[in-house]
Amino acid sequence: MIMKKILLIFAGILALQSCDDGRLYEKEVPISSEGRTVTLRAKLTGISTWPDPxxxxxxxxxxxxxxxxxxxxxxxxxxxxxxxxxxxxxxxxENVTRVELCVINRLRKHILTYYTINEELLTASNEIEANAGELNVGMYNTIQERVFNTTCVNCHGAATSAAAGLYLTADRSHAAITGVPSKKIAGMNIVEPGDAGNSALYQALSTDVSIQDEWHYNHTAEVVDDGILSMIRQWITHGAKKDQ
Ligand code: HEC
Structure with a gap:
């Protein structure tokens, strides 16, 4: 009886080991000399809003x-x-450990990520298939989701009132900023399509105007990521359009 149990335990350990081995082999597919291929599918909207190049x-x-x-x-x-x-x-x-559906600038610097294929998947095969699903990659939608929704709306509109009367919630933000006179910087619009230097929104985030002019809130630390700031600048420079 005891012998049988011990045998069973051994058999179990062996089964486990071979199972582990199997999976290990699967994971360590050697990378072919031509490198791996990723085939990525996605249902995309808004891609043409990015200002190539x-x-x-x-x-x-x-x-x-x-x-x-x-x-x-x-x-x-x-x-x-x-x-x-x-x-x-x-x-x-081999040196690639991550493949992304993302935005890069003309120097190929990473700006932001929409979808990631991680190292584990990349080492499992030489032919990797992935589906990123439905994504709205529109430039304005991206600013709304990555900037306005994550921080600004806490003061600008998610509650019953909005600081400086400025609503940055998804339903209202575009109409509230483009071509609308700034309350804080005389003679400037909040967003002047085509001219980031003359847009109070870009000035508030990229300069210390909110400290110099003693605004009730210091906006300099709101967006510290250079890539995100340059995306906002590009969006204004290229006409500050709402995504189609
Ligand atoms: C903690 C609250 C708070 C957050 C978060 C915040 N703001 Fe503000 N914002 C204010 C206040 C308060 C004012 C008005 C300042 C004043 O009257 O002195 C203001 C003013 C502004 C103005 C000037 C409006 C005008 O008419 O000139 C802009 C533009 C602005 N904010 C953009 C943003 C953006 C974009 C974000 C997110 C990246 C943001 N703010 C995040 C509190 C906030």
Whole structure:
């Protein structure tokens, strides 16, 4: 009886080991000399709002040591908004530990991420397939979601009142800022399409005007990420349009 139990335990351990082994082998597929290929599908809206050639929506490979893409391929706009596009990025070498659907600038510096394929998936095969699902990558929608919704709306509109009467909630933000005179900087609009230097919103975030002019809230630390700031500047410079 005891012998049988011990045998069973041994058998169990062996089964476990071989199972582990199996999975390990699966994980350690050697990278072919041509590198790996990622085929990424996504249903995208708003991609044509990015002001090529300043910033691009791409599928790009990175490693953890640098913010610059090691390899990248532009994502084409679907012929009909919201339709599926397929991007194939091949030649992904060993040094790439992460592949993203993301925005980079013309120097290939990473700006922001929409979807990530992690190292575990990248080492499991030489042919990686992934689906990023439905994404609105429109420039204004991205600013709304990544900037206004995450911090600004706490004071600008999510409650019953809005600081400086400025509503930055999704339903109201665009009409509340474009071509609307600033209450804080005389002679300036909150956003002047085409001219970030003359837009109170960009000035509030990128200069110390809110300290110098003793605003009731210091806005200098609101957005500290250079990439996000330059995205806001690009959006204004290229006409401050609402996504279609
Ligand atoms: C903690 C509260 C708070 C947060 C968070 C905040 N603001 Fe403000 N904001 C204010 C206040 C208060 C004023 C008015 C300052 C005054 O009257 O002196 C103001 C004024 C402004 C103005 C000037 C409006 C005008 O008519 O000239 C802009 C533009 C602005 N904020 C943009 C933003 C943006 C963009 C964000 C997010 C990145 C943000 N604010 C986050 C409190 C906040």
């Amino acid at each position: 300043s910033m691009y929506v791409v599928v790009a490979g990175f490693n953890d040591d640098s913010d610059y893409a090691l390899i990248n391929k532009a994502v084409p706009a679907p012929s009909v908004e919201g339709e599926e596009v397929t991007v194939q990025l091949s030649g992904i070498k």
